Amino acid sequence: METIIVREEPPIEWIILNRPDKLNSINVKMVEEIGSALRQNINNDKIKVIIFTGSGKAFSAGADISQFKELDPVKAWEFATKGRELMDYIERYPKPTIAMINGYALGGGLELALSCDLRIASQNAELGLPEINLGIYPGFGGTQRLVRLIGKGRALEIIMLGDRIKADYAERIGLVNRVVESSSLEKEVRELALKLAEKPQTAIRLIKTVVNYGNDGPILSGLTLESLGWGIAFATEEEKKRVDEFLSKRSK
Ligand SMILES: C=C(C)C(=O)SCCNC(=O)CCNC(=O)[C@H](O)C(C)(C)COP(=O)(O)OP(=O)(O)OC[C@H]1O[C@@H](n2cnc3c(N)ncnc32)[C@H](O)[C@@H]1OP(=O)(O)O
Numbered sequence: 190m191e192t193i194i195v196r197e198e199p200p201i202e203w204i205i206l207n208r209p210d211k212l213n214s215i216n217v218k219m220v221e222e223i224g225s226a227l228r229q230n231i232n233n234d235k236i237k238v239i240i241f242t243g244s245g246k247a248f249s250a251g252a253d254i255s256q257f258k259e260l261d262p263v264k265a266w267e268f269a270t271k272g273r274e275l276m277d278y279i280e281r282y283p284k285p286t287i288a289m290i291n292g293y294a295l296g297g298g299l300e301l302a303l304s305c306d307l308r309i310a311s312q313n314a315e316l317g318l319p320e321i322n323l324g325i326y327p328g329f330g331g332t333q334r335l336v337r338l339i340g341k342g343r344a345l346e347i348i349m350l351g352d353r354i355k356a357d358y359a360e361r362i363g364l365v366n367r368v369v370e371s372s373s374l375e376k377e378v379r380e381l382a383l384k385l386a387e388k389p390q391t392a393i394r395l396i397k398t399v400v401n402y403g404n405d406g407p408i409l410s411g412l413t414l415e416s417l418g419w420g421i422a423f424a425t426e427e428e429k430k431r432v433d434e435f436l437s438k439r440s441k
Contacts, residue, residue, distance in 0.1 A: 192219035194244070195226045200237035200386035201379065202230055206298075209245030215297045216253040217268065220275050227282060237386040239282065240378060241305060242289040243298075248314070251296020254323065269328035272297060276304040276330045281401055283394045285385045289378040290314045290365065295353070300329035303338060306397065308364070309378050310356040311371040316364060321351040337404070339363050389427035395419075 196203040204226055206213035230236045243249050252272065260268060279286060279301065288294070288302035290310040295317050302308050302316075310316070318327045318335070326332060326348060335344040339362050347354065356368045369377045385393070395418040403411030422428050 199235040212247035212250035213243040238382040247293040249298025272329040279304040317353040319351040
């Protein structure tokens with residue numbers, strides 16, 4: 190891989206964006222390589238959680254602006270589609286995903302983090318969607334995912350002003366799940382990943398499916414999907430084992 194480092198540390202797979210001298214900005218090659226790393230382990234049961242992070246001082250400063258000069262409107266559309274489809278794939282990936290935000294998470298970098306299930310930021314992280322300052326707007330799903338995550342008013346403020354926000358404020362508005370000291374970021378994220386890896390994996394996968402596919406349409410469709418998935422969880426050995434364990438402890 191040219192633009193990322195993939196570190197398999199079962200049950201964790203680390204995907205480390207690795208263009209530190211360009212603040213891990215996302216070019217076409219990186220989009221392709223992240224997609225291929227994810228496809229590679231989709232059926233590998235030893236890998237239970239994916240952690241995205243960046244090398245150096247940034248998570249990612251967004252799409253690679255140096256490629257923008259070559260883009261005519263059709264190529265720009267194609268580039269945005271390619272990036273956005275990767276984010277869609279990450280969001281719907283059957284294993285839990287965590288963005289370990291170790292520094293700047295801007296533009297497409299924040300959009301990548303928004304596609305993950307959980308976002309943990311270091312205290313010195315700065316987040317934002319600064320595309321407006323280039324005369325454009327977020328193109329990897331940010332206009333949709335940010336609104337759904339933190340609500341329209343705050344999302345519009347972030348997208349229209351393009352300011353960078355500090356990690357503590359990001360936590361207050363629900364943009365990140367948690368902020369931790371920079372020195373303990375990796376340790377805390379690893380612990381969180383290991384905790385997720387201990388959970389029943391089919392139920393985790395069902396949760397992701399029901400939450401991701403159930404929230405975009407009419408509520409009755411989402412609720413129906415919830416019931417269906419709930420029923421399917423009863424087909425798993427994990428459910429039988431864990432319910433038996435719970436009941437047998439109490440009948441003693
Ligand atoms: C999905 C979409 C549409 C998008 O993401 S559009 C892009 C949105 N992102 C941005 O606008 C952020 C652009 N970057 C910045 O504003 C500044 O780099 C920051 C993040 C504030 C950091 O500033 P500094 O610490 O002063 O670092 P700076 O010197 O700017 O960056 C270091 C290197 O990374 C490069 N770099 C930073 N962000 C980049 C980006 N998004 N694309 C390409 N190169 C980038 C920068 O050009 C410089 O390279 P070089 O040393 O060869 O000149």
